[in-house]
Amino acid sequence: MEMRESIEQSFTLHVPSSSENLALIRSFVSEIAARVTLNEEEAALLAVAVDEACANVIEHAYGHDASKQVTVRATIDEEQIRIDVIDQGKGFDPDAVKPKDPRLLIKERASGGLGMGLIQRIMDEVKYHVVPGEKNELKMIKKRRKPA
Amino acid sequence: MEMRESIEQSFTLHVPSSSENLALIRSFVSEIAARVTLNEEEAALLAVAVDEACANVIEHAYGHDASKQVTVRATIDEEQIRIDVIDQGKGFDPDAVKPKDPRLLIKERASGGLGMGLIQRIMDEVKYHVVPGEKNELKMIKKRRKPA
């Protein structure tokens, strides 16, 4: 445990809660993903997962209030990359959101409802810690490949 | 003043104090510079100034101790972009550092001594607030061009 902490590196980004900043968030994630042994496609998916998480905070947790801040923290060690997306917004019960089949969403002519499912499919571990109005945290882990 | 605060946007990046992270810092600054009306060349110089400030923190304030963190905060409003580089390192007396003529440095076969002068030339305002070991802050301001 001590060994692991000594090689852990942590990177944090705080940006105003606006969809305009999703590109900045993705660049941040991509640069850090380039440090670990993810291949280009995996690194791109990691950026998608974090984008989805932040887009949800911007839209649902903060209702597009750009005076609020979204925090993205990336922690890398030899085993994994962990990304935490943190907000102080209204929170929600993630267990109450059931992933829907895209075919069903199409029938409903829905334009949303894909994000959380996509995060689940991309990441190896996904955990929510919700304390509405105080601190809502989404912790996502992707295992690193062993260097070739 | 109130008006100005309402349109101020703030972005913060914390990274381990390692020169490996200068590229990440520059990407962060470049993305934000793209938001303001700096042209491509000015945006590139802004990234140079912040790189110089952070390289100094990494080398001189923290002595290449990657367990320490460097903070870069960018604040933009309609008038300007302000970048604060913050460390908790050993600090120094910036007034005691006199800019040297590159011709002199060449005679001395020096490989350093250009950074602070470069920051001064690039930015419109440069201020240091040094409290050694607690909080050393370099505040740099670049005025925005009026949109064409």
Next chain:
Amino acid sequence: MPETFQIHEEQQGAVRIFRLIGFLDAHTAPQFEKALQAKVAGGDCRIVVDGSALTYISSAGLGVFMSFIEEVREVDGDIRIGGLISKVRQVFDILGFSEIFRIFPTAEEAVNSFAKPDAGNVAMAEGE
């Protein structure tokens, strides 16, 4: 602020081509939605999306495809996709969109597919 997303539209016979350039995310999806809405409302229902210059897509972008496909297929139109780069294509694949949308290696092939007998509402994956 530089444009992170652009749409270039072109008509080729009965087919409307939307060439998407840059990032299609929650910030830019409304732009694409508006552009598609304008054509579909005007009766242009044979649509090709040229994705060769699309460098990024998130679920907000896929959501635009999702919300229009029923409407255009009802009137024997379709939204077909060509030229996706692999980083973008994999997002379609992961969500099963590759089985719902007809995806072609190039936009040209997507355009030509409308001229064939199976031109109508066929929800079948094409090989790559």
Next chain:
Amino acid sequence: MPETFQIHEEQQGAVRIFRLIGFLDAHTAPQFEKALQAKVAGGDCRIVVDGSALTYISSAGLGVFMSFIEEVREVDGDIRIGGLISKVRQVFDILGFSEIFRIFPTAEEAVNSFAKPDAGNVAMAEGE
């Protein structure tokens, strides 16, 4: 970790060409310093830096140029620079390096300049 900086070396007659690729900053400057050191120590003092693929330079990179120039000029060599993109060139300009180093529009011109009568130690700016 992808390489953010690379050096490709090439010999052309009496001239050693260093093609710099990517970012030359405090992180990568030691790499360039080592490569230059190896040649200069071996007596290769006619040096051209091809900067056409150099996308970034900070003072740490300029410092490498600065620390070797006296040594090579003492033995009638020089470090000449060609092909800088304008984003990089402006950093040379701001610090007055354009008056200290001979900078050419292309690396080829920098190489050819060594064949001319004024081949030696001339600290004079070339026009662009």
